[in-house]
Amino acid sequence: MSKILNIIICGIAFCSYSVLANVAPFNGDVFNRIKNKNLGKQWLMVLWSVDCPACYKELALIKSLRKENPNIDVIIVNTDGDDEANAESYQVMEKYQLLDITTYFFEEGTADRNRYVIDPTWYGELPRSYFVDTKGTFHGKSGLVEPALLRKWLL
Amino acid sequence: MNTVSKSITQVLSLLSLLLCISASVLAAHNHAAMEKPDKNVCEGVDITCAKTVTLAFAPNGDLWRVWAADSAIYYQISLDKGTTFAQAKQVGIPAEKVSARNENRPKIAFDNANGVYFSWASPLSQKYTANVRFSYSNNYGKSFSAPITVNNDNLLAGHSFNEMHVSKKGDVSIVWLDGRKSHALRKQGKSSKGSALYLAQANFRNNTSSSFTNEELADGTCQCCRIAMDENKSGNLAILWRHVFGDNIREFAMITLNEKPKIQQYSQDYWHIAGCPHQGGGISVDDNNTYHTVWFNQGEKGKGIFYAQTDDMGATHSIPLSIGELSKQAAYGNVMSNGNIVDIVWTQFNGIEHTLWHQRSTNYGQSFGKAEVLQTAKNGIDRPFIIKHNKVNYVSWQRPNQGHWIQAL
Structure with a gap:
């Protein structure tokens, strides 16, 4: 019987992996779900664009931290809102080995609206990182974050 | 393992496999959705x-x-x-x-x-x-x-x-x-x-x-902001761009070819950012060789769109005038002088609708009239630009999926 259970557990685990191995559109409802799911946790939201060289450095930092702990609480959102850029963005997620977690993207034409939903005082400069504390308060920072700060927050 | 258990195992294995296949299809579908525009998205030339x-x-x-x-x-x-x-x-x-x-x-x-x-x-x-x-x-x-x-x-x-x-x-x-x-x-x-x-x-x-x-x-x-350029009265090009000063202080800088070729820091807003602002400035030279400029920063000392003019090719400039409402996402300023007129346009956003704003000076930028809304847009916007022909300035604003809009100012 335990063999049967193993098969069920393995099957479900593998399926979950497959389901999560993708990228999902971002919107206000998704944002609320992300916030609710992470309530009580200390987590990080990283916003990036394929047209932002410094963003790749931040993604590389996330990649290296995930090597130390694959379960760090990070949400990654591409802000391009452009079909062409979104296709590139998938390759970038692949390159930085981020396809085993759900990462998000802005659908074509929704960039401004989604940016506003996240933070109406943010003007789209990138990378943009939100350090969210256990009370759910967002602390925004524009530009590449110091590796030590990321490490302290996430590990 | 008895025969019944074997059968259950086989059924469950098959079920797991089917679940996996559907999940993979779902994942693949999400990937495909990123690569191809959905049916509501504008296609074609x-x-x-x-x-x-x-x-x-x-x-x-x-x-x-x-x-x-x-x-x-x-x-x-x-x-x-x-x-x-x-x-x-x-x-x-x-x-x-x-x-x-x-x-x-x-x-x-x-x-x-x-x-x-x-x-x-x-x-x-x-x-x-x-x-x-x-x-x-x-x-x-x-x-x-x-x-x-x-x-x-x-x-x-x-x-x-x-x-x-x-x-x-x-x-x-x-x-x-x-x-x-x-x-x-x-x-x-x-x-x-x-x-x-x-x-x-x-x-x-x-x-x-x-x-x-x-x-x-x-x-x-800076690697990701457009450059602004205009010809001055001596026929030399004045160039305004976002430069990286010191430790990632991204401020606007100016040179005028042949006349002031050395880099001069123009804005002093102290925007410290190791990243991409994605917002260039604007420059327009008038008949008196005064350079009219707009730029955007989110610095410790200055946030938002600013207008200033310089009579000495950027060595000094007027006290920057704040343009638009910072709390309403004022961004993407552009400027054009034409005789005594100086026009500035920019965009604002309230979470649902974009608005194109205009402010005019009729005294060479010494003072500006009230800001007015010219047009609105939904579903994303391009930067607005002002161009001129003879004595008339025109504003151009592309609104993807909605239409390109042009109006005499």
Whole structure:
């Protein structure tokens, strides 16, 4: 019987992996779900664009931290809102080995609206990182974050 | 294991497999959704679908508007200052990719002998690599020259955010952000501090040039903001761009070719950011050789859009005037002087609707009238730009999926 259970557990685990191995559109409802799911946790939201060289450095930092702990609480959102850029963005997620977690993207034409939903005082400069504390308060920072700060927050 | 258990195991294995297949299909579907535009998204070469539109008046008063689609550049001509346009035409050059989103877009200019000039950035095989490209017509668009690459380094490096100026005599000046130095540093395993501002010049009329000169004007520029350029009263080019000063202080800098070629820090807002603001400035020189400028910063000392003017080519400037409402996402300022008039346009956003705003000075920028809304947009916007013909300024605002909008100010 335990063999049967193993098969069920393995099957479900593998399926979950497959389901999560993708990228999902971002919107206000998704944002609320992300916030609710992470309530009580200390987590990080990283916003990036394929047209932002410094963003790749931040993604590389996330990649290296995930090597130390694959379960760090990070949400990654591409802000391009452009079909062409979104296709590139998938390759970038692949390159930085981020396809085993759900990462998000802005659908074509929704960039401004989604940016506003996240933070109406943010003007789209990138990378943009939100350090969210256990009370759910967002602390925004524009530009590449110091590796030590990321490490302290996430590990 | 008995027969019943074996059967249960087989059924469960099959069930798991089926679940996995459906999950993989779901994942694949999500991937596919990113690569192909969904059915509500504009497709095709029509200008309505364009992410960016560039406008310029020909010396005869015809208004040309330009956009990129499907590895080609398209244009339309209006004989009535933008009220109606003739059928779209494709620039007759071989297909190649054209950068046309956010701060990057093709450029158009004219000389006074039926010359029409195009420049654009064409992305290459690797990320952040592109060439600045150029083609011109000496017969008002009947035919175009075979495109040439403006940057002369022959490197798979970044060359992008091109701006172009063409004199009446056909002297072409193109500036762009150049990555050849950072490319070389990367090869040595070193990191670079931004890009470089480059200038290329040529004159293809009367066969006086066959290629462009290349000259570095400034090293250590921001990598992702468009450049602004205008000709001053001595016929020299004034250039405003975002530079990286010290430890990632991204401020606007100015030079005037031949007259003030040394980099001068222009804005003093102290924006410390190791990242991409994605917002360039605007410059327009008036009849008195006063430079009118707008820029955007989110610095410790200054946040939002600012207007200032300088009478000494950027050595000093007037006290910056805050433009638009910072709390309403005021961004993407552009400026144009015309006689005693100085027009500024910018956009704001309330979470649902974008608004295009306008403010006018009738005393050379000494004071400005009340800000007014000109137009609205949904589903994303391009940056607004002001162009002029004789004594009239016109604003151009591309609203993807909604329509390109032009109005005399």
